[in-house]
Amino acid sequence: MRAITVAPGVVGSLRLDEAWPEPHPEEGAILVEALAVGICGTDHEIIAGEYGEVPPGTDQLVLGHESLGRVLEDPTGTLHPGDLVAGIVRRPDPVPCANCAVDEWDMCRNGRYTEHGIKALPGFARDRWRVAPKFAIGLVPALANVGVLLEPTSVVAKAWDHIDRIGQRAEWKPQTVLVAGAGPIGLLAALLATQRGLTVHVLDRAETGPKPTLVAALGATYHTSRVDELDFEPDIIVECTGAPSVVLEAMCKAAPVGIVCLTGVSSGGRTVDFDAGALNRAMVLENNVVFGSVNANRRHWELAAEALGQADPAWLDSLITRRVPVEAYAEAYHPGQDDIKVVLEFAR
Structure with a gap:
């Protein structure tokens, strides 16, 4: 399958890998088909070699932390095939600290958390990804065109x-x-x-x-x-x-x-x-x-989904100033003068 990857710390390493391995079941029970990922300043900084951390056992990091996908299978019954879903970015640290122990990983005290597409976890810029039910946020069908805005929201x-x-x-x-x-x-x-x-x-x-x-x-x-x-x-x-x-x-x-x-x-x-x-x-x-204030825990993701559901869909759609197919990935990661939110589309 396809994936957008970089070698953190290496300028000019952004690429579209056409033969990236399928997501490992250990990533989560819910299998998701990627629809889109949003691009933000964090992605540009990682591409510029300023930071980023690869998952253990690999020298490449899959980008993408602003996700939107469609459930392919969920044996847990939490979601159903065809449901829209976004993946929470951060995972609690393994110690865990006092905050991570109560699912407030956004307030991690020791910095040992991990983050999809940023720090030691593969991102969502790949054709398929997996997520555990605890870190999956279901979205109503009305947000099909704009659900990728959930992470910044x-x-x-x-x-x-x-x-x-x-x-x-x-x-x-x-x-x-x-x-x-x-x-x-x-x-x-x-x-x-x-x-x-x-x-x-x-x-x-x-x-x-x-x-x-x-x-x-x-x-x-x-x-x-x-x-x-x-x-x-x-x-x-x-x-x-x-x-x-x-x-x-x-x-x-x-x-x-x-x-x-x-x-x-x-x-x-x-x-x-x-x-x-x-x-x-x-x-x-x-x-x-x-x-x-930075990052968000599950409660905030749920509040964000409510806020998007109450907003004018046309206004939300206007925030997305460019939609670029994954084949033209280099164009998507090249900032434009009037860009607000650029979205890389994997499927529709």
Whole structure:
């Protein structure tokens, strides 16, 4: 069968392997036919040789952590042939740590977790893959064209879950949210914000292309200014760029008793001239919270499936700006100027 693979740490090693072995039964009881995988910045970084870890006993890593497939067989009866399914990316560490022991592998404390298509587990960019029932999320047929968005939606579902939990520390009725960055994570974060009835603002550098239109379709307001130039203080800020200057401006911009969630990962190695003392003073005196969020556990994946099911299918479909057949894989992994989400299609 076909698989998209790389040799982690080796630049230029991306390839389509036409004779990749069938998934081993130890991967899980549910056999799945791949329909599509989404491509994100993590894939580009692995292809660039920045990180990635092969499974034991092999020198190649199958890419793909944003999955959508169709069940071929499930002897456990959890799902049925023909059902749509997505595979949860992370697996708990083998120790396990206190969090992994209670299925909160997204909060792993010792870093020994594994991840499909990223760290020591084969990804979903292959014609067929297997998954254990515990890590399989069934999807309704209405999501057949957009179910590949489940993984990034799970990331923002976790972010919103933690925002809600932190907000319970005091009497708090947030009204305004700012989402910094209008990539897939930012737009999906804005979607979940609108589903909560909040007044939503989205900030991005793009002045043309699909982003302003997608934000407007949510009933949200689009900005291209700097964060510190906005004329309001958001109760909630979801930072999705990872750009150091934007991160710092976001931390300073939150309203009193505000919450700032950081989802973007900074590359490091850059310094910014910044008054840290003023930030500390503001955060202490205004009771603000800044926290980081990454990955998701099963509960968040289920919340994400609910959110996608409640969303406008046409809007979700508009997030996918390119669909590329697996035979043209190199094109799919080459970023385009107006790309939001690129999807590599294995079958329809």
